[in-house]
Amino acid sequence: MNHESTPPPDGHPGEPGDGTEAAGVEMNEDEFDQAVTDALEAIPEALAQRLSNVAVFVEEEYEPEPWEDPGTELLGLYDGIPLTERAEMPFQLPDRIVIFRGPLLRMCADREELVEEITVTVVHEVAHFFGIDDETLHALGWG
Template sequence: MSTAEGPPDQMSEDEFDQVVTEALDRIPPELADRLSNVAVFVEEEYEPEPWEDPDTELFGLYDGIPLTERAGMPWQMPDRIIIYRGPLLRAFQDRDELIEEITVTVIHEVAHFFGIDDERLHELGWD
């Protein structure tokens, strides 16, 4: 787990990226090997779509076509997993809680790539 110190709102971009990398490293190898054509990004803020509540804050977003829906699709643009730094930093005052939530968010978005929906993730305790 990350050794970054100090208040969460002072976590540098490099430290935040390291925590995301560590979360990705926790994915079991048999699943990580199937994470092909997926790019993981850290962005500062989520920009809501025009039809969304302008106060919408997301911790993460999966943008792509889940593996469970790809039958007969020979070529695809890369899927994207985006982790939003700003909302996470604002939501957690405790560094350990922040690191845990970054991990939960990464796992949550990776699960969407594998076709696991929010309801099932909650059943599995990833909420």
């Protein structure tokens, strides 16, 4: 099962079609990776212990599938079988969480906002691992 994060929330500067462009922010790859690591380490221990067989990657850009709009930009992607839908099967390939650096850099106006958006994106994708859908995440204020 494939779960995708939505593009930046409505009304966020730099969102396609909102009439503005975000200034963007610079952060080198090592600093960005560290921000992702920090976000993962901030996950409560009780949840982190259940977060197994998941590989987390940072990639520069999302490559849309052939059936998707070529302009699709995602901040993150969960690719796997949520915990709520898993059967106990030995030797499963790891699920994947991918955080896309380029869109996050472009949508944020400063470093503080970028670190916050990285955290929100990591939490969003980890939540998909636990079977929490976008609607529930939005209702909880993580969308």
